Amino acid sequence: MTSTSTPAVFLTGPGRLDHREIPLAPPVEDSALIRVTAVGLCGSDAHWYEEGGIGDAVVDDALILGHEFAGVIESGPRSGERVAVDPAIPCLQCVFCRSASFNLCSNLGFAGHGDTDGALRSWLTWPERCLVALPDSVSDEEGAMLEPLGVALHAIDLAGVESHHSAGVFGCGPIGLLTVALLKSMGLEQIVATDPHPHRLQAASRLGATSVVLASEDENERSAVGDVAGSGLEVVFDTAGTDAALHTALVAARPGARVTIVGIPDRDRTSLVTSLARHKELTVVFSHRMMPADLARAATLAADRVVELRTLITHRYPLSETQAAFTTLCERGGLKVIVAP
Secondary structure: OOOOEEEEEEEEEOOEEEEEEEEOOOOOOOEEEEEEEEEEEOHHHHHHHHHOEEOOEEOOOOEOOOOEEEEEEOOOOOOOOEEEEOOEEOOOOOHHHHOOOHHHOOOOEEOOEOOEOOOOEOEEEEEHHHEEEOOOOOOHHHHOOHHHHHHHHHHHHHHOOOOOOEEEEEOOOHHHHHHHHHHHHOOOOEEEEEEOOHHHHHHHHHHOOOEEEEOOOOHHHHHHHHHHHOOOEEEEEEOOOOHHHHHHHHHHEEEEEEEEEOOOOHHHOOOOOHHHHHHOOOEEEEOOOOOHHHHHHHHHHHHOOOOOHHHHEEEEEEHHHHHHHHHHHHHOOOOEEEEEO
């Protein structure tokens, strides 16, 4: 590597991307130079692109998005190693890190969020402790999908899922679909999935959903879900981030069930019918990203073909066509969109 600069794509406001050539920061101690080979676009990236922010974070000036990525180490003793990259950089010093709650770190750096630029560029430097070796049987594109698989793993851990449970997944974007696949791999015999897009429901069926319902945001959908849920589902996941999906999840949950909220709502707001949740005495838990160990767990699952990540990749774009990649992402016409810097 002899270049001192790298092409990069910046988000400068809602719907605005700017291609620039930027200086390449050399690796410092305990970091490595990474040649980025694949970046997955996430539903949270769609929030950034459409709204100019996500939750309480906004684009002040310009930000490089991209937190699902894989690449090749180009410096140091691990040079040439293919890796998946954990986008989270915990400080290891705060009270949460000291209690091993790394995803709750008070000083967390996260690729493509806040003041930490992400992976929509050809080269970057990243802490070596955040790099997980890719098995030979896992492609770079699949490596870029290990982070969302880790998010699904963390959500399932929070839900306390056991093989005898019945489950519902409300929202079948990539993380919802990965949740379905993981539940199937655990041996669950009843997995209900909903989504407003028929092609996503087809994917959910292929990955292990035993019943699928087209989401329509009305009582017809909830009646259909009720028909297949029977006496109610023991664990349910809101992976859509919409009030309608959450409400259907609450309707489908049996009394005493656990509701795990994974999806991110528009404009940082969600609401629920409290009487419905209260009368059923539901436990509602919010899931936040993943734990560092989840990336290695995901790599093992991918290598063992427990989850066939490649089947979710429907669109591929070069870095020069990132605008088209975001258009595809926001139109929700496919499943997983990959950008290859």
